[in-house]
Amino acid sequence: MRYWLLGPESGTRVVLIHGISTPSITWKFIAPYLAEHGYRVLLYDLYGKGYSEAPKTIYNANLFITQLALLLQYLQWDATHVVGFSMGGGVAAAFAAFFPHLLAGKVILMASAGMMQQLRVTNRNNTDPLAVLGGIRKLQAESLPGYKMSMESCFKDGPLRGLEWAFDKLSGLRTVSGRPVQVELIHGTEEEVVPYDECLRIKQRVSSAKLVSIEGGNHDFVARDGHWQQVAQAIAGFLA
Structure with missing residues (x-):
């Protein structure tokens, strides 16, 4: 498993979970x-993605939340805020529902x-910054043994759907200290x-969640100039 740490060691801890491809x-x-604004940021590649290995197994929510729990144990992080994007949102919801004692609160x-019937695949053009970054998808397919199998299992078994129970549990969830878990949707x-x-x-399932709409934002809002700044500010503001 490959991971990276950014920002001051004394900063508020937050883990960022990427999506399916x-x-x-x-x-x-x-x-x-986030690092420049004082947060201690943990990035890591999910199994079957990037620089992490692609073991021959089922790529479901259980695999991914166990991966994160073990990584936090390895780093000796007793709690963290959690941010998930796309499929990573499903991982984040399931992780929070299953391991509330590892949550810092947000x-x-x-x-x-997490509740999708099917994932839409669009033909992104060359102006889409995630499509440009997406060149790494081809690199993964060529260089990461097991990548194709892991992708197929993510679509079939992964945390794209079937996580209604996790979102239901987020409503009213509390940390080990007894504080209510706060949720933001972007x-x-x-x-x-x-x-x-x-x-x-x-x-509808997490009625207390704060909703931030990125006007005109598409699935590339994490990387498109003008949108990612709004997203980063929303994350930092919510965590503050």
């Missing part, structure tokens, strides 16, 4: 922003999957991969 480079703008779900209004209605469905 583009690994931690997803956070190339947002992670440094969960941010960005263009979050979603682009022009989202094509994870439709905007998905965040409204989550909001």
Whole structure:
């Protein structure tokens, strides 16, 4: 498993979880922003992505939340805030629901999957910054043994759907100290991969969640200039 740490060691801890196909480079703008604003940022590649290995196994929510729990134990982090993007939102929700004692208190779900019937695949053009970063998808397919199998299992078994129980549990969830867990939803209004209605469905289950709409934002809002700044500010403001 490959991971990176950014920002001051004394900073408030936050982990960023990427999506189904583009690994931690997803956070190339947002992670440094948070580090520069004093946060201790943990990035890591999910199994089957980026520089982490792709073991021959089922790529479901259990695998990914166990991966994160073990990484936190390895780093000796007793608690952290959690941010998840796309499929990573499903991982974040399941992690929070299963391991509330490892939460510092805040969960941010960005263009979050978790209850989707199907994931939309769009033909992104060369002006889409995630599509440009997406060149790493081809590199993964060529250089990471097991990548194709891991992707197939993510679509079939992964935390894209079936996590209604996790979102239900987020409502009223408390940390080990007894504090209510706070949830923020960030979603682009022009989202094509994870439709905007998905965040409204989550909001119905987590009524106390704060909803931040990125006007005109698509699935590339984590990397598109003008949008990623709004997202980074929303994350930092919510965590403050």
